[in-house]
Amino acid sequence: MGAVVGTLTMQTKQRRPSRDKTDDELEMTMVCHRPEGLEQLEAQTNFTKQELQILYRGFKNECPSGVVNEETFKHIYAQFFPHGDASMYAHYLFNAFDTTNNGSIKFKDFVMGLSILLRGTLREKLEWTFHLYDINRDGYINREEMTEIVRAIYDMMGKYTYPALKGDVPQQHVDAFFQKMDKNKDGVVTLEEFIIACQEDETMMRSMQLFENVM
Numbered sequence: 001m002g003a004v005v006g007t008l009t010m011q012t013k014q015r016r017p018s019r020d021k022t023d024d025e026l027e028m029t030m031v032c033h034r035p036e037g038l039e040q041l042e043a044q045t046n047f048t049k050q051e052l053q054i055l056y057r058g059f060k061n062e063c064p065s066g067v068v069n070e071e072t073f074k075h076i077y078a079q080f081f082p083h084g085d086a087s088m089y090a091h092y093l094f095n096a097f098d099t100t101n102n103g104s105i106k107f108k109d110f111v112m113g114l115s116i117l118l119r120g121t122l123r124e125k126l127e128w129t130f131h132l133y134d135i136n137r138d139g140y141i142n143r144e145e146m147t148e149i150v151r152a153i154y155d156m157m158g159k160y161t162y163p164a165l166k167g168d169v170p171q172q173h174v175d176a177f178f179q180k181m182d183k184n185k186d187g188v189v190t191l192e193e194f195i196i197a198c199q200e201d202e203t204m205m206r207s208m209q210l211f212e213n214v215m
Helices: 002-013 021-027 038-044 049-062 070-078 087-097 107-119 122-133 143-160 169-181 191-200 202-213
Strands: 067-069 104-106
Touching (some): 038 107, 067 070, 070 087, 087 107, 087 122, 087 143, 104 107, 107 122, 122 143, 143 169
């Protein structure tokens, strides 16, 4: 998950005494795309008001307009994977954060997703991951979608991919996933099948943790 937060969340580990809460709240009313109030976001997420202020400061430093478009998101994300091509995975990840499907991520979109990934329950994290893999958003994961995601992850990891990437490795990974997840063998994986398979199989959970690390 570290890559998705990047420099934006690094600041949660640091406090900057040169600025106070009033400054942050004032700024939150002045950007072009004003986010929800801190109190409302605090109620909707698993972050404290202070954490939200720090996250917002980092968000605004990277995105002064208050929104992130896909190209900016890809540029930020690519910095964490210099030895591979992160563009396709960043594209899918951007779409997962862009819940309104309007081509941009506002602070609320970012922090709501981040709250799930960092502090959500296991089911919430699995639901979020399912929606990431469900590229066409039809409520199912098919083999083509899973293959696209797996290939995007291998491309992103580049020369550090383990095991070393061969032509059929992504397909083998997809075949293994579907063998365990597609319980009724209908060629697609539902949300419940996905969650049950991940919860019941330790190997599957380790694989999901591996994918979680690149979020």
